[in-house]
Amino acid sequence: MSRKAGRSPSETRRLLLDAAGTMIRTRGVSATLDDIAQRAGVSKGGLIYHFASKDDLIRALADDLLQTFRDAVEAACDPADTAPGRLARAYVRACLDTGQDERVLRESIALLAQLITIPAVAELARADAERWDRELQADGLPEDVLALVVSAADGASNASLWGGATVAAKLRRLEQQLIQLTLDHTLWSHLRLTSNPDVPGGSGGFD
């Protein structure tokens, strides 16, 4: 028999994950298990029952965040858009959009960066990055355009990490430019033609 259960185990798990996110966001990874458990309305022992250790809790939280980002990119996919670079454009939108949810999402980057302390999380992030790399490369975009656009999207979303003032108008503007870059390849080939001839790998790479 349960000692006392006003909620289901899965509900408790979710409460604990949310509480962990909030506490670590504000107090850093040094946030206490006591704090997290209390905020979720359970005891420290109760927390440890659901997550074997603090590392395990953090790993689960990181997993949750990465999945949330994937969902956001999927939601940003335009069903009417079937041109090459479809996924890249959704990726850019998810990284740069300034809506209510997207703001929370982009701020999660700072949270995830803190979690990466734990080796298991680092491995999780590595695998996730590799998967994005694979999926984006299958998106049909010229290699150079893809590298530029994705780097810029990453850089802009990572800016919150370093405390850079993120002006919504600037982000929307960059977003439009990046999306335009994925659509207007002629422009890009012009850049390549005029570029420094001693660039390594200067030929090939275009589809």
Add this chain to the structure above:
Amino acid sequence: MSRKAGRSPSETRRLLLDAAGTMIRTRGVSATLDDIAQRAGVSKGGLIYHFASKDDLIRALADDLLQTFRDAVEAACDPADTAPGRLARAYVRACLDTGQDERVLRESIALLAQLITIPAVAELARADAERWDRELQADGLPEDVLALVVSAADGASNASLWGGATVAAKLRRLEQQLIQLTLDHTLWSHLRLTSNPDVPGGSGGFD
């Protein structure tokens, strides 16, 4: 009189900072003061003498890393380059160059990301980011080009954080492209002309 000094205080400080960097890189912020002190060849108390607390040590380490990056950008400045975007190009080189020192530099990003847990470090990073923003905006580059180039450089250097496989050849290629973008504005204005008309702030901003 010093109880025992096979080295000067400033040497001890440097040893401690380097030890802290190494240990935190490998074991995360949870690296013990004992570990760090031992690696530097002093006792835990000795560490606490030089740095009042672990937070203080970490703040000093972050300060050191930010300064090292500034030095790297300065070193990447081409004296012969006097065209607008001079600083942006040096910034790109420092972020993307794949030499011996630069590699260490780019890996320091992951370290700094871990330190940002401490509020004092977050504030330090915020101020530093703001300063870069100011200096780069005074660099004479069109606003749009600057935003794109800097975002991309940031994104590429932050990739190591997320475990993305950083291929040297790809980085050098992106570097050349970004530098080319800062030099070839005509190309960019073409992109702006063809871009979506509903982009906010679509007029003005060019110098």
Add this chain to the structure above:
DNA sequence: GTCTATACTGTGATAGAC
């Protein structure tokens, strides 16, 4: 002034009560 030795406080983890 610089450091070592050591004692104190609070956190993460465990065993076992209910």
Add this chain to the structure above:
DNA sequence: GTCTATCACAGTATAGAC
């Protein structure tokens, strides 16, 4: 299945050797 009691250990503070 949930929580209490307890332990081991990390960060901090202090006394004192040199």
